[in-house]
Amino acid sequence: MIETPGGADPKPIQGKQSSGSAESYRGPADGYSQEEYPRDSRVLENSPVQRDGIKYPTPNAGAAMSIRGLAKFYGDKIAVNGLSLDIPVGSFYGIVGPNGAGKTTTLNMATGMLVPDAGVAMVLGKDVWLHTSEVKRMIGVMPQPSQIFDRLTGLQLLLYSGMLRGMKRAESQQRADDLLLAFDLENARNLMVAEYSSGMMKKICLASAMIHSPRVLVLDEPFESVDPVSSANLKDILVEYAQTGGTVIISSHVMALVEKMCTHVAVIANGQVKADGTIAQVAAGEDLEDRFLQLVGGRHQAAHIAWLQGGGSESVAG
């Protein structure tokens, strides 16, 4: 994945043609392994990774999000292992993978929240680590409940989120009202967020990511704990947002939801992309969940826990 200076000439893979241009850049869906990417000598000028003397294939400046060779170590453990991905503008993109696959770490690095150990990430043509403020204005990232000021009321949190992104108070107020209504939080607008249920918390986090009308929305498990009515409303909002040119990137474990809502999906395991493309391309004629299980492996043959069978263990004293 990593190309040393001097070895940076475009290098077509045997039997596969690469023009070396950003537009023709090919990803895992084209059958290249992570290590085999056709390389491109036109590395971003002034890229931090260029300064480190390491060159990566050129990200796709036309994509909503384009990632090349992202890597992150925690101690000796590699959480994200040279991951590359293109997320098209206007797509509803699902990132799926087993627990610990590296989804959150990847999205944190690609949205300017976590410094990568290697690699390049671009959002709408801007290098995330060269133009961090600009990128952050274009994206909406759903915060985790632990990252918000939960001593504020729902309304205050939304106003604060809007004004923090440079919006005028009146406009923030208008949008906060719209969002509270859309997310069925009208009755809780003056309630302290710390007193919200986990589903309400999820919705207010989501609303605070959307208030500045970002061009790319990055949502970690957005539907987890959200009731079916709010969930349906939320899906409508997100689908319309994507149909009108916004890009939605969600990470999820719910394969049926991804299959139903997303236009594209990437399956990640062990910090790498196992498959990516449209839902139909990745599913390859099978049920997406079956395909996922094939790609990530890990199913235990005849998994069972002997002492749990039917419950009522006689070894329990008393």
Ligand SMILES: Nc1ncnc2c1ncn2[C@@H]1O[C@H](COP(=O)(O)OP(=O)(O)OP(=O)(O)O)[C@@H](O)[C@H]1O
């Ligand atoms: N702050 C951290 N310190 C040490 N290891 C970490 C840290 N954050 C993540 N990891 C490790 O990195 C790997 C990837 O974690 P990550 O949270 O990105 O996975 P994930 O795909 O989002 O998982 P999940 O679906 O369970 O949320 C895991 O092995 C995890 O233990």
